[in-house]
Amino acid sequence: MIKSPHPYGQYAEQCAGLQAPLACLNLDLLEQNAQEVLRRAGGKPVRIATKSIRSLEVLRYVSRLSPRFQGLMCYSPWEAAALAQAGFDDVLLGYPTMDAAALSELAKYSVRAHHVTLMADGLEQLQLAETIGRQEGACFAICLDVDMSSSLYGIHFGVRRSPLRTVEETLRLAEYIRRSPSLRLRGVMGYEAQMAGVADRVPGATMMNTIVRHLKRRSGKDIQERRSRIVQALSAEGHELAFVNGGGTGSLGFTAADASVTEVTAGSAFFNPALFDHYAGLRLYPAASFALPVVRIPKQGIYTCFGGGYVASGKAGKDKYPRPIWPECGILLPNEGAGEVQTPVQYPEAGSGVSLQTGDWIWFRHAKAGELCERFRELHVVKGGVRIGTWSTYRGEGWCFG
Structure with a gap:
């Protein structure tokens, strides 16, 4: 919840003479939000979600605030290429792609001192990356996206993202990657959208808040058990992971407490848009x-x-x-x-x-x-x-x- 006084009256003076509509970013409040992110992340590194920021200068500024801000998670393959070109050396594409032209562009960065990691959750995505890698003489790093949604009381609690749910399904894709000279497994992501993106402290919605918090508690146990089983199974099969990613602004504390997770992701927290006023335990400011x-x-x-x-x-x-x-x-x-x-x-x-x-x-x-x-x-x-x-x-x- 917002704890600071509204600064907007001051903004009118600071922006006097400018033409509206305009957007404003308060760095003092952004820095306070960054400290809250680090606090809730425990001692774990934080990957910055670019889709919530979409400004090179803001990404650079946040990255310099702490050595624990390590790497970016972007949303587009062309964005990944642009960020690598801009000098960011650890870029995780947060969503799968079937864009052959973009993969050809990204192949340039797979042979340099950059870590541009593709996301995949299906065989077709891996086969396309493999084909482009073979054509371009590149080896693509891959992160497998594992579904973290839960089925509770006949309700699908979560979002429709990855089809990968079981240990067996994940191991099959990991083995395909291991056998390909154009692919290498670098990480695993398990994003618990139902924890990170569902408010549980909405004014005037006491009953719904109670239900959501109950579903989150039930789902949380399922998430931790499934993610841990998958990570352990990959390790047992000899797959070495550079990272296990999870979390978002609304679930930082929960995800950081999972021993199988090596890094968490945050993006919205830095700006703190209005939807995040209604999450229990978050102390963020409207930057x-x-x-x-x-x-x-x-x-x-x-x-x-x-x-x-x-x-x-x-x-x-x-x-x-x-x-x-x-x-x-x-x-x-x-x-x-x-x-x-x-x-x-x-x-x-x-x-x-x-x-x-x-x-x-x-x-x-x-x-x-x-x-x-x-x-x-x-x-x-x-x-x-x-x-x-x-x-x-x-x-x-x-x-x-x-």
Whole structure:
């Protein structure tokens, strides 16, 4: 939960003279979030999830904050190539790919002093990588993605990701990799999305919170047992793993406590989008936000902003809307939400003390971390109460990875 006072009133002064819409990153709050990540990770290394950040300069900044921030997890093969080209030497592709052209590009980095590791959970992915590796004279490092979802009370608790669930299935793919001169097994990932990505402290949802926490406890035991069995079986068959990866912002403490895991992943924690306000035990601060200008006032207490339709991905719902946070007490209109071109924000007629004019700004937080930087070319960076400059986002670099 947010513990710090809102800094948005200061942002208006720090960003005076700039043109909105704009996005802002507070490095003091980001650093506090980074310390919370390290605390919850115990003594284990933390791999940074790039999809939640999408800015080269922010990735470099976070990487320098502690020697325990080791490596990146990216979401696109073309992104992996771009990050390797930018100088990052340990890049894990977090999702499988069937993009032959991208694999040909990545083959360049498999023969250099880079660790670009592909993700796989099926034979077809391995066969394509093997074919490209043979053509390019490369040997691809592979990480096997093992499903960590649970079946509880007839409910699929988790997400539909990898088809790899059992020891036997995992060993079969590992053996295929061992027999191929173009592939080598480097790691295993078991991402427990139902632990990392499901809030369990949502205001006004006491019964659902209780149910989710119960499901998490039941699922947690299953996750640890299955992940441990798979890692032990691979070791018994002579497979040497450089890493066993797991976790996300919402499950850092749980995953770090698993003896079979050698590193955890975090991304959203550094920006702390609005969805992560409702996780038990997390002490994070709102480091990233964006401002929209008021362009008209259709009625007293309603201020219509330009833009704002930055709705987060995932299951559709009001929790995926951006949240107006400064001035306080603003709400989105239920019949309009956040619009592609305009977003009306309503304030109570009495009690809020808010009186805005056209040209004034309303500050928002995005529901999820990753898509924020897809909307802006740059982040206005604040540290020590002073705006110190701008950092490019992927969009500002001209990058679009889908």
